[in-house]
Amino acid sequence: MERLFSHRSKEEIMEKQPFDEGKQRVADCIRLPLPLLEVAAGLMLLATLIWYVIDARSLPEPFNATDIGAGGFPLLIATGTILATVLMIGFGLAGMMGRMERDVTRWRRPFYVLATSLIFVAQAAWFETLGVYLCVALFSAAVMLAAGERRPLHVLGVPLALVAFIYVVFAIALNVVFP
Amino acid sequence: MIENLLLGLSAFGDPMVWISLVFGALAGYLIGAIPGLGPSLGVALLIPFTYGLDPVVSIVGLVALYAAAEYGGAITAILINSPGTSAAVATAWDGYPLTQQGRAGEALMVSIVASGIGIFVSALFLLFTAVPLSELALSFGPGEYFALAVVGLSLVVGLAEGLVVKGAVAMGIGLALATVGLDTQTGVPRFAVSTELFEGLPLVPVLLGLYALSEVLFMVEEGAAAKVKSPPVGGFMSWNWKGFWPLNGVIMRSSVLGYVIGIIPGAGASIASFIAYATAKRTSKAPELFGKGSVEGVAASEAANNAAVSGAMAPLLALGIPGSPTTAVMIGALMIQGIQPGPLLFSRNPEIPYTIFASLWIGVPIMVFIGLAGARGWAQVANIPRPAIAAIVSAICLVGAYSSEGTMFPVFVMTAFGILGYLLRKVQIPLAPVILALVLGEVMETNFRRALITSQGSLDIFYTSPVTVVLSLMAILAFVLPAIGFVRRRRRPGPAAGEVASR
Numbered sequence: 258m259e260r261l262f263s264h265r266s267k268e269e270i271m272e273k274q275p276f277d278e279g280k281q282r283v284a285d286c287i288r289l290p291l292p293l294l295e296v297a298a299g300l301m302l303l304a305t306l307i308w309y310v311i312d313a314r315s316l317p318e319p320f321n322a323t324d325i326g327a328g329g330f331p332l333l334i335a336t337g338t339i340l341a342t343v344l345m346i347g348f349g350l351a352g353m354m355g356r357m358e359r360d361v362t363r364w365r366r367p368f369y370v371l372a373t374s375l376i377f378v379a380q381a382a383w384f385e386t387l388g389v390y391l392c393v394a395l396f397s398a399a400v401m402l403a404a405g406e407r408r409p410l411h412v413l414g415v416p417l418a419l420v421a422f423i424y425v426v427f428a429i430a431l432n433v434v435f436p
Numbered sequence: 437m438i439e440n441l442l443l444g445l446s447a448f449g450d451p452m453v454w455i456s457l458v459f460g461a462l463a464g465y466l467i468g469a470i471p472g473l474g475p476s477l478g479v480a481l482l483i484p485f486t487y488g489l490d491p492v493v494s495i496v497g498l499v500a501l502y503a504a505a506e507y508g509g510a511i512t513a514i515l516i517n518s519p520g521t522s523a524a525v526a527t528a529w530d531g532y533p534l535t536q537q538g539r540a541g542e543a544l545m546v547s548i549v550a551s552g553i554g555i556f557v558s559a560l561f562l563l564f565t566a567v568p569l570s571e572l573a574l575s576f577g578p579g580e581y582f583a584l585a586v587v588g589l590s591l592v593v594g595l596a597e598g599l600v601v602k603g604a605v606a607m608g609i610g611l612a613l614a615t616v617g618l619d620t621q622t623g624v625p626r627f628a629v630s631t632e633l634f635e636g637l638p639l640v641p642v643l644l645g646l647y648a649l650s651e652v653l654f655m656v657e658e659g660a661a662a663k664v665k666s667p668p669v670g671g672f673m674s675w676n677w678k679g680f681w682p683l684n685g686v687i688m689r690s691s692v693l694g695y696v697i698g699i700i701p702g703a704g705a706s707i708a709s710f711i712a713y714a715t716a717k718r719t720s721k722a723p724e725l726f727g728k729g730s731v732e733g734v735a736a737s738e739a740a741n742n743a744a745v746s747g748a749m750a751p752l753l754a755l756g757i758p759g760s761p762t763t764a765v766m767i768g769a770l771m772i773q774g775i776q777p778g779p780l781l782f783s784r785n786p787e788i789p790y791t792i793f794a795s796l797w798i799g800v801p802i803m804v805f806i807g808l809a810g811a812r813g814w815a816q817v818a819n820i821p822r823p824a825i826a827a828i829v830s831a832i833c834l835v836g837a838y839s840s841e842g843t844m845f846p847v848f849v850m851t852a853f854g855i856l857g858y859l860l861r862k863v864q865i866p867l868a869p870v871i872l873a874l875v876l877g878e879v880m881e882t883n884f885r886r887a888l889i890t891s892q893g894s895l896d897i898f899y900t901s902p903v904t905v906v907l908s909l910m911a912i913l914a915f916v917l918p919a920i921g922f923v924r925r926r927r928r929p930g931p932a933a934g935e936v937a938s939r
Contacts (some may be wrong), residue, residue: 291864298863302605309612312627319622323893327619327626330881334615338608344601362862365657373656374855377649380834381851385844389835396834397827400652405660406823415824419831431488433839 287367291360292352299346306342310335366405373403389435390420437567440782444790447492448798456493457795460500461803465810467501468508469817470825471518475505476761477651480643481829483769484836491773492787496795498769502762503745503796504803506705507551510738511807511814514543523705523741526713530726530733537729541811546731547738548807549680550687552800554739557688558695558746559796562753565699566789569754573779578886579897583907585880587914588757591701593869594914604915606860606869613637613870614877621885632845639768641837641850642874646867647765649833649854654861655826686716686732687739694740698747701759701872705741705748712740746796752777753789757876761868764875772840 313335319326351357364370380396387395397416406412427433447453460482467478478501486494509521514531527547534543576584593603616627617636628634690712697708716736717726726733748760756778758764770777775785782789807814837850857867891897898904 294863298859298865299605302609306612309627316619316626317622317624321889323889323891324621324885325888327622327624330884331612331615331626334608334611338605338612341601341604341608345599345605348599348601362864364862366659369656369659370653370858373653374858377830377851377854380830381844381847384834384838384847389838393831393834397831400656400830401823401827404656404658404823404826406821407660411821411824415827419828423831423835426485427835427839431485431839433487433835434842435835435838 285366285368287364288361289364290353291362292349292357294362295349296346296353299342299349302342303339303346306335306339310339369403369405373400376400376403385436389423393423394420437563440786440790441563441793443787444792444794445798447496447787447791448794450490450493452490452493453496453791453795456489456497457500457799458802458806460497461504461799461806463497464501464504464506465508465511465806465814466817468505468520468524469511469814470820471512471520472651472654473825473829474509474521474762475502476765477647477829478502478505479762479765479769480640480647481832481836483640483643483765483772484832484839486769487772487839491770491775491785492791494769494773495766495788496791498766499749499792499795500799500803502766503555503742503799504806506742506745507548507738507803507807508814510547510551510734511544511811512817514547514734515540521705521741523709523744524737525706526709526737527734527741529713530728530730530737533727533729534731534734539729542731543734544811545808546680546683547734548804548811550683550690550735550739551742551807552804553687554691554694554742555745555796555803556800557691558698558743559793561692561695562746562750562796563793566750566754567782569750570779570782573755576779576903577897577901578883578890579901580903580907582880582883582887583898583904583911584755584757585876585883587907587911588701588751588759589869589873589876589880590911590914592759592872594918599864600915600918602863602865603869606865606867607873609860609865610870610873611877611880613642614874615881620878620882632843636878637874638840638846638849639874640772640840641846642853643765643768643871644833644837645850645853645855646857646871647761648829649850650857650861650867652826652830652833653854653858655822655829658822660821660823683732683735686720686736689719690716690736690739691743694743695747697740698744699750699759700747701751701757704760705744708744708747709737709741712736749792753781753792754779756781756879758872761871764868764871767875 310332313328313331316326316328319329348357352359376396376399380392384392394416397419398412401412401415428435463482464475464478467473467475479498482498482501486497506521506523509519509524510527510531511520513519513524513528515535517528517532519525519528531543531547534540589607593607594600614636616633618625618628618634625634693712693715694705694708697711698704713733713736716732717723720726720730720732722730722732748763751757751759752763752766756776758767767777775781775788833850833854834847837846838844840846860867860870887897899908
């Protein structure tokens, strides 16, 4: 596992220093070999495609003998995509065994990226409950904080300006009815 | 044609069209000048603002944004060596050295004027090629249409960055997603886990998620980056317009080249600018200046990447086949307005294509004016803190997805595709084929099945017509040539494994 996760260099430790106005702030970074990701993504895609094939095969047969039916085209797509996915997994395995170039992907600030993904899910889940303006104000501020902004004026000002913009453009000018 | 052209020009009698043009150009400059945000994301973000607007008004704004965003990328490329879009990379090669020599104003001036000429000339080509192409396409049957869609997709996959295999995987994902919903021929629900999916995946939320929301996650990765100090922009007033005349040849040549390359699906503005730059260097009297601060290099790159905008419009308008991610996003915008691009567009809704032609011409002086007047300001756009941009983009995505249908379902779709888009980009699976396949999937399936029914189930229909044979060969070559290139690269001793940015 040590090979998968990077050791932190001096620069990176420096990058973890607290953010101050205008200064670079990049927190920890996970390095993962690209071939490993290709194999993992390929396997997940393969599992989804198998479900897709099973579902396509269960679709009713065509009434017209010359038609391929509702499931025909999806089966063609699945065949081609499975082939491409298997090739991708093959290239990934070759890369893991050192037979091909082994690129490494950087996943910078993973905690914040995960937190932002959860913010997206939360804003979708609470959009109706909180209403558009409160939702935009709260979650925009949260996204800014996750993106590294620590200046209070910015964290407060930008969401408020956004709420005003959405009210004027969407609610007044475009007549969109929000929850 | 003249009558229709007048119809297109008459659309500008409506002040809303002018407002849309100016707003689109301003938004385009803004989006283009921010490194990392491109025209696809810009057009996707603008769609929510067009829901309640007249189709002509909205399409003028979208086209203006597309063209201006291609130019906007040049500003930061020239001033801070940070191309706003990939199409402006070649501009930075000479633009930034010019800035270092204290000739930033000259570089900006040349790039803005070359962009304007590039758009103007290519829009003329668009008029004279899209109309005949649409008339030719009227004679196409389902077999030809299916082959055309396959060519469009395979070129995008073949020209996609990275492995062709990943492009093919991306295409498969897009096509599979396109089959979700009621089968158009039999009405049977397919892969629809809820009733909301019966009409298929809503395109705009998918586009917002894949292009815009996933970009927010990349902005979060970058964190609050250090402020970039733009150098002083001088030399506007001192620049001698007579110095522009020697550039006429290179601008005209690059404009034609950009248009032709723009037509090819998947090629786009980036490839156009690289090829035009290389051609300009080969034909220049001072090739040694290229890469060290050649105004010819800036002019060639900018004329070509802007001309490619009109080129990408040709297959979209005439055939209904988007050749680039941005035009695929534009199809989504047109569909929302109830307009189906393709050969029938010229007879059913002539005001749309002809207003696009007119807006490209009328937009040129406006774009040049906005570019020149605001050059100093646009340079500052790159200084906008990333966290603020991330918050703005995510809020517009949220509100835009909700207002597309007035329900929560598109919001959930947008969120899911935002996270999926981030993960796909991390594994270096390109997004362009996903989007194009999603847009073209229904066209492909419908025409494939219609062709089979027409030919009584025989596959002859796909290789007996000369058009389908030529198109099928193109599709095969699009897959085979990159594969041959890959094998040849593998045989050569390659560089050591590198670290990739995964963007």
